[in-house]
Amino acid sequence: MELVVYLAGEIHTNWRDELREKAKISDLPLTFVGPMTDHERSDNIGEEVLGKQPTSVLKDEAASNINNLRTKLLMEKSDVVIALFGEKYKQWNTAMDASTAVTLGKPLILIRPETLHHPLKELSNKASVTVETVDQAIKVLNYIFE
Template identity: 45%
Template sequence: MKDHRTMKVYLSGEIHTDWRDRIIEGAKGLDLSFAAPVTDHAASDDCGVEILGAEPDKFWHDRKGAQVNAIRTRHGIETADIVVVRFGEKYKQWNAAFDAGYAAALGKSLIILHPEEHDHALKEVDAAALAVARTPEQVVGVLRYVLTGTLG
């Protein structure tokens, strides 16, 4: 009898587009569960000071938030079977690069999602990945194939 369990996918990276929703919608019917960082930008930025107290210096304000967010991010990456990291067009996502490196260091199966114009800048990140996709739908195709062994 085959051992079966739900595969866990962590969706890391840019928060300004609907790419996560497109993957989750496209993967309906597959035995996958999804986790992600907090995508409410204000909540993510201010969680540290809202929970642990105000900081007069912006550096410490940001650091406190980053550390609280890191608890969620580390857990999501560490418990994932597959990590998808999206690099968007508009912003430099240093945190996404960090997440990709962390996932690679843990030996996680890594799928990178970014537009072609980022190929050169992300060449080292792409080299650590097992797949580099251009669209959320390609990510769904990889997930479907990994789970079912079928195309389309």
């Protein structure tokens, strides 16, 4: 059995690489998908497809439509979603992706530091599992294959 794992979360740190490497070391049969992590590409995809937009709001709308389509398709094909909330960046996209996973009925592993317990308590309550570290998320994935 192989699982497809959607990696939702901030794109400014290397947590995805860390998780992929630890999954590889554990020899887990996983395929990873996720949002576009090239921030510039994500912001500009609307204009790449539709051409120059007359305002920054319309540019954002065009990019958002294409990014949302990508997220929806990849998340629907995933078996489990891992959403990481870090402390440094505002994480509206992570919250949206985690909520989408819950709405789609996808198992959700939420990674968040203890300091974010209070602001994420409702989302954490909807997640299948809440952990504080990438290592703990890997342990959860390992357990699935025991």
